[in-house]
Amino acid sequence: MNIDRREFLRLLGFASAAGLLPLNSRAANGDIYNLPTTGDVRLLHITDTHAQLKPIYFREPSVNLGFHDALGKPPHLTGLKLLEHFNIAPGSSLAHAFTCLNFTEAANKYGKVGGFSYLKTLVDRLRDDFGVNKTLLLDGGDTWQGSGTALWTRGKDMVEACNLLGVDVMTGHWEFTYRDSEVLENIAAFNGDFVAQNVKVKEDALFDGSPAYDEDSGHALKPYVIKSLGSRRVAIIGQAFPYTPVANPSRFIPDWTFGINDGDLQELVDEIRSAEKPDAVIVLSHNGMDVDLKMASRVTGVDAILGGHTHDGIPAPVEVKNAKGITLVTNAGSNGKFVGVLDLEFGAQGVSGYHYKLLPVFANFLKADPAMAGYIETMRKPWQSKLEEPLAVAGELLYRRGNFNGTFDQVICDALRAVNDAQISLSPGFRWGTSVLPGQSITMEHVLDQTCITYPETYVREMSGGDLKAILEDVGDNLFNPDPYYQQGGDMVRLGGLDYRFDPLQTMGQRVSEMTLDNGQKIEAGKNYKVAGWATVGSQSPGEPIWDTVATYLRDIKTVKIKKLNTPVLINAANNPGLV
Amino acid sequence: MTVDGQSMKMNRRRFLGALLKGSACIAVATSLPRLAFAAWNEKAFKAETLEGALSNKYPGLEIVDSTALKLKAPAIAENGAVVPVSVKTDLPDVKSISLFVEKNPSPLAATFHLTPVNVADVSIRLRMGETSNLIAVVESGGKLHRAQQEVKVTIGGCGG
Numbered sequence: 001m002n003i004d005r006r007e008f009l010r011l012l013g014f015a016s017a018a019g020l021l022p023l024n025s026r027a028a029n030g031d032i033y034n035l036p037t038t039g040d041v042r043l044l045h046i047t048d049t050h051a052q053l054k055p056i057y058f059r060e061p062s063v064n065l066g067f068h069d070a071l072g073k074p075p076h077l078t079g080l081k082l083l084e085h086f087n088i089a090p091g092s093s094l095a096h097a098f099t100c101l102n103f104t105e106a107a108n109k110y111g112k113v114g115g116f117s118y119l120k121t122l123v124d125r126l127r128d129d130f131g132v133n134k135t136l137l138l139d140g141g142d143t144w145q146g147s148g149t150a151l152w153t154r155g156k157d158m159v160e161a162c163n164l165l166g167v168d169v170m171t172g173h174w175e176f177t178y179r180d181s182e183v184l185e186n187i188a189a190f191n192g193d194f195v196a197q198n199v200k201v202k203e204d205a206l207f208d209g210s211p212a213y214d215e216d217s218g219h220a221l222k223p224y225v226i227k228s229l230g231s232r233r234v235a236i237i238g239q240a241f242p243y244t245p246v247a248n249p250s251r252f253i254p255d256w257t258f259g260i261n262d263g264d265l266q267e268l269v270d271e272i273r274s275a276e277k278p279d280a281v282i283v284l285s286h287n288g289m290d291v292d293l294k295m296a297s298r299v300t301g302v303d304a305i306l307g308g309h310t311h312d313g314i315p316a317p318v319e320v321k322n323a324k325g326i327t328l329v330t331n332a333g334s335n336g337k338f339v340g341v342l343d344l345e346f347g348a349q350g351v352s353g354y355h356y357k358l359l360p361v362f363a364n365f366l367k368a369d370p371a372m373a374g375y376i377e378t379m380r381k382p383w384q385s386k387l388e389e390p391l392a393v394a395g396e397l398l399y400r401r402g403n404f405n406g407t408f409d410q411v412i413c414d415a416l417r418a419v420n421d422a423q424i425s426l427s428p429g430f431r432w433g434t435s436v437l438p439g440q441s442i443t444m445e446h447v448l449d450q451t452c453i454t455y456p457e458t459y460v461r462e463m464s465g466g467d468l469k470a471i472l473e474d475v476g477d478n479l480f481n482p483d484p485y486y487q488q489g490g491d492m493v494r495l496g497g498l499d500y501r502f503d504p505l506q507t508m509g510q511r512v513s514e515m516t517l518d519n520g521q522k523i524e525a526g527k528n529y530k531v532a533g534w535a536t537v538g539s540q541s542p543g544e545p546i547w548d549t550v551a552t553y554l555r556d557i558k559t560v561k562i563k564k565l566n567t568p569v570l571i572n573a574a575n576n577p578g579l580v
Numbered sequence: 581m582t583v584d585g586q587s588m589k590m591n592r593r594r595f596l597g598a599l600l601k602g603s604a605c606i607a608v609a610t611s612l613p614r615l616a617f618a619a620w621n622e623k624a625f626k627a628e629t630l631e632g633a634l635s636n637k638y639p640g641l642e643i644v645d646s647t648a649l650k651l652k653a654p655a656i657a658e659n660g661a662v663v664p665v666s667v668k669t670d671l672p673d674v675k676s677i678s679l680f681v682e683k684n685p686s687p688l689a690a691t692f693h694l695t696p697v698n699v700a701d702v703s704i705r706l707r708m709g710e711t712s713n714l715i716a717v718v719e720s721g722g723k724l725h726r727a728q729q730e731v732k733v734t735i736g737g738c739g740g
Binding site: 243245246250257258259260263470471474475477478481483485486488508 | 650652654655656657658659664711730732734735
């Protein structure tokens with residue numbers, strides 16, 4: 001594996017020395033994607049593309065804190081700590097792909113990443129090189145949501161794009177934020193297998209005639225699929241995001257219940273192993289990497305968990321020991337920026353070896369696939385002028401990803417306060433949302449990239465200081481509970497007009513202190529404040545969609561310069577390897 | 581076995597429907613006496629602390645933590661008003677299974693009384709006002725066997 005990575009770097013070095021980097025021409029620099037093809041089966045893995053059909057910029061986090069068992073280990077490494085851990089040369093294109101270091105400069109040098117027409121070219125090449133009949137393309141979900149066109153077509157533009165891309169098996173999370181009937185329509189239109197062992201029809205709903213894949217087991221969807229790859233057979237079990245009805249509105253999918261359900265997973269793995277006798281058992285997971293690491297230590301008989309949700313671009317798998325062997329755990333980043341390549345070799349006892357790469361999809365290094373490019377342009381046409389409307393200019397780098405407020409979050413929070421004349425604003429800690437470079441025009445499409453959900457309505461309401469503290473503590477515990485099974489995989493709620501101190505090592509109720517307004521005034525538990533926000537999970541809010549609020553604000557200010565980033569003073573985090 | 585190419589296997593919904601319509605009387609007739617005669621332990625159900633509920637429910641019995649019972653409950657509740665919980669065990673001679681929600685105003689949430697012919701596998705939905713430990717206790721062999729798990733009741737939102 002180390003040799004492969006060195007080889008990768010060496011080839012990148014050649015490309016650089018030959019003057020091929022930075023590239024404006026899409027010259028034949030496919031060498032960096034030239035991998036050994038010695039394994040028996042190849043599993044390609046994309047995840048969390050969030051409907052980004054066109055190439056984008058995506059800044060990896062500078063703050064991705066880990067504590068307790070996760071301290072100093074992947075995925076809780078950022079910047080140089082990540083490069084050191086994975087032996088990646090600083091300043092290289094890989095360093096740019098995996099970290100936020102010198103982001104603007106490096107992004108200008110290496111160009112945009114992802115985009116389905118480039119992804120298609122790369123996926124086809126990785127299939128052709130290895131053998132089409134021995135290769136699978138797996139999609140970890142969060143694919144049918146995240147752009148204006150995905151919302152307006154209720155995910156259907158992405159179903160079609162995935163069919164063109166040739167996705168064989170997928171699972172989901174944001175896919176379940178359309179109405180349940182739409183989810184089932186989309187799954188029916190999808191050419192691959194949509195699998196999820198942990199989505200069940202509630203017993204009373206089943207009784208009332210709600211459709212199920214298997215009425216006896218209660219599975220709402222197919223739990224797994226066996227794929228034949230040459231002479232080998234591989235079981236792919238789906239693990240959807242376990243907390244979908246908690247983190248997202250349950251009102252769209254009232255009949256379905258989720259959960260980690262690792263006991264069920266163990267039973268299913270054992271059953272598949274004994275009844276189907278596959279050569280390998282793979283879990284395609286949307287748990288998030290910390291949950292996957294714990295699950296891998298508890299559930300036996302799984303060769304690899306290919307994971308997503310937490311958007312961690314992790315260059316090499318973590319080998320997790322459990323009672324009966326080792327399970328590989330990977331996480332393949334987000335926004336179409338990476339393709340994971342897991343080549344498995346088989347011996348007498350099943351999987352005997354592997355090679356893994358997480359390949360960055362540099363649009364400048366690849367040719368666009370004409371059929372996919374044509375599809376995307378045609379599909380976007382009716383909305384093109386709306387998407388491309390320039391709203392303002394980025395006076396600095398705008399991004400979201402990180403445990404606390406990113407600059408684009410601050411724009412959203414500032415917009416909420418300004419448009420609604422509120423003292424404080426709240427915005428969800430989603431991990432998706434693309435980055436905008438300084439000097440770039442901020443288009444409506446960029447705003448939609450950050451906000452496009454099926455429950456975008458805004459609200460303005462009075463909240464007490466006590467309520468605000470309770471919200472911060474609740475979300476803080478979802479992020480920093482020492483037990484990964486109690487984490488939901490989002491980042492901290494974003495704030496406008498409110499500062500605080502935050503100690504991730506404390507217990508629930510004790511992490512947040514010294515809450516103050518921007519003017520330094522202390523927040524009082526019993527006093528009411530005017531708060532604006534969006535994305536309410538419990539019930540629909542009455543206000544306009546958030547993207548209209550942000551667009552109004554951006555048109556008004558014309559150039560974005562963040563005056564104040566409402567990010568907390570961190571306690572017990574100074575030397576954390578998850579902090580740049 | 582097939583009839584006109586159709587599987588004779590009754591699906592779950594039809595089975596449950598048929599059970600309700602056809603067998604309801606029998607089911608009620610056999611289970612009613614136990615419900616009627618099981619003593620309502622008012623002191624235990626009205627106790628406001630976990631210790632009070634436990635000692636009133638099972639006075640004088642030794643409690644041991646056990647892996648011989650499987651408590652199944654969500655780590656994070658989808659809806660605190662109806663948290664699905666199940667308990668099963670292979671322990672012999674199970675007399676009763678009780679569930680306690682530590683932070684509920686009255687922690688003893690339910691007791692199932694079992695006879696020797698019952699399979700010790702019960703499920704129920706509990707109401708939980710806030711994040712709390714959930715404790716399952718199985719009475720078997722003159723001892724109490726305990727398993728517990730935290731169930732988080734969260735405001736929700738802000739996911740990935």
